[in-house]
Amino acid sequence: MEIQLSRTMGGFKPFLFEELYRKEKQERAKGRDIISLAVGDPDIPTHEGIVECAVRELHNSKNHRYPNTKGNERFRKAISAWHKRRHGLDFHYNDEISILVGSKEGIAHLPLVVMNPGDLCMIPDPTYPTYRTGVVLAGGEVYDVPLLEKNGFLPDLAAIPQKIADRAKLFFLNYPNNPTGGAATLEYYRELVKWARKNEIIIAQDAAYSDIYFTEEPSPSILQAEGARDIAVEFYSVSKSFCMAGWRAGWVVGNSKLVCSLNALKENIDSGQFNAIQNAAAYGLDHFDEIVPEIRRRFKKRAEDFCNGLKKAGWRLSMPKGSCFIWARPPVDIPSEQAVVKMLEQVGVLAAPGAGFGKNGEGYIRFSTTEPEEKLDEVVFRLGKIDWNR
Numbered sequence: 069m070e071i072q073l074s075r076t077m078g079g080f081k082p083f084l085f086e087e088l089y090r091k092e093k094q095e096r097a098k099g100r101d102i103i104s105l106a107v108g109d110p111d112i113p114t115h116e117g118i119v120e121c122a123v124r125e126l127h128n129s130k131n132h133r134y135p136n137t138k139g140n141e142r143f144r145k146a147i148s149a150w151h152k153r154r155h156g157l158d159f160h161y162n163d164e165i166s167i168l169v170g171s172k173e174g175i176a177h178l179p180l181v182v183m184n185p186g187d188l189c190m191i192p193d194p195t196y197p198t199y200r201t202g203v204v205l206a207g208g209e210v211y212d213v214p215l216l217e218k219n220g221f222l223p224d225l226a227a228i229p230q231k232i233a234d235r236a237k238l239f240f241l242n243y244p245n246n247p248t249g250g251a252a253t254l255e256y257y258r259e260l261v262k263w264a265r266k267n268e269i270i271i272a273q274d275a276a277y278s279d280i281y282f283t284e285e286p287s288p289s290i291l292q293a294e295g296a297r298d299i300a301v302e303f304y305s306v307s308k309s310f311c312m313a314g315w316r317a318g319w320v321v322g323n324s325k326l327v328c329s330l331n332a333l334k335e336n337i338d339s340g341q342f343n344a345i346q347n348a349a350a351y352g353l354d355h356f357d358e359i360v361p362e363i364r365r366r367f368k369k370r371a372e373d374f375c376n377g378l379k380k381a382g383w384r385l386s387m388p389k390g391s392c393f394i395w396a397r398p399p400v401d402i403p404s405e406q407a408v409v410k411m412l413e414q415v416g417v418l419a420a421p422g423a424g425f426g427k428n429g430e431g432y433i434r435f436s437t438t439e440p441e442e443k444l445d446e447v448v449f450r451l452g453k454i455d456w457n458r
């Protein structure tokens with residue numbers, strides 16, 4: 069019998085980064101010295117205090133039983149206290165916060181909670197791919213909202229056709245932004261929330277890089293905008309801010325109906341995250357000031373040095389306002405996939421082609437700064453040797 073896969077599966081392309089991992093592996097198997105800046109997977113080890121807390125928690129047999137999907141009180145209370153300190157906002161740990169097994173799964177599941185087949189979701193272009201995944205799972209349709217350099221990589225709300233705004237059910241945003249490094253201000257969020265309320269659109273703001281910001285002011289939460297709590301949720305992650313990508317912990321916060329409904333869906337799918345990991349992440353939030361500013365300082369210095377090096381090599385770019393990424397155009401106009409192949413073949417550097425993030429990513433290359441400083445310097449050196457006419 070030939071196995072017939074579902075139409076839903078037909079709607080998926082291989083996850084962009086999985087493709088890039090495969091390509092890197094192939095080149096390494098040929099014996100080549102490849103440096104990959106294709107994927108945003110922090111190299112900096114998780115803070116020793118968090119690791120030690122996890123070891124203690126691992127020995128506590130209470131943690132060996134099933135967790136609950138919503139997350140334990142220790143973690144949710146730590147999240148609530150952190151939002152109060154970080155944004156001055158009060159969220160009730162019981163019905164305005166729910167933990168996630170990494171923010172990616174919450175993002176992928178949210179459309180199932182609010183969209184019916186055929187409903188419309190607006191997603192940024194270029195984009196982090198998981199928003200589209202969620203819409204495909206829900207049988208919805210996507211409207212790509214351009215993020216253009218001339219607009220600071222923010223959606224131009226006035227340019228969104230009214231018939232799209234009338235139809236859209238959900239709008240995913242992501243600031244500080246992957247892949248462009250753009251940032252949103254609280255003023256921007258205020259406008260956006262007004263616009264979304266007028267058009268009755270739910271906002272899901274992905275704050276995975278909330279604490280990897282390079283602006284003078286800390287990156288704001290959309291939930292600081294008046295009225296946001298009526299229509300918005302925000303997704304947070306410990307993966308980047310705490311360099312805990314492998315631990316798989318994040319949370320959703322904001323509108324209570326959305327938070328509780330996402331949790332109600334997930335209760336049917338997963339059983340939450342290991343309590344030892346939740347408690348270690350809670351320790352991290354409690355010790356935020358000792359841990360995160362140093363990580364932010366390192367990513368900022370890496371971004372500055374890398375951008376300066378690229379500029380000297382003729383690349384066209386502006387310094388990111390946050391995230392672990394540099395979004396840059398090569399010295400010559402060339403399709404991004406061709407540029408990636410030239411880089412890989414000539415100097416053994418792998419980066420992510422902008423076109424993989426959407427049509428407005430064409431012409432750009434995304435470099436991730438989640439490798440040690442020496443490797444980033446070596447990449448800059450190697451890129452300087454590329455003959456773009458070859």
Ligand SMILES: Cc1ncc(COP(=O)(O)O)c(C=O)c1O
Pocket residue numbers: 108169170171172173196242246274276304305306307313316317318
């Ligand atoms: C924009 C964005 N959102 C969400 C995620 C998912 O993060 P995690 O599932 O590790 O919390 C990532 C990971 O790369 C990301 O870049």
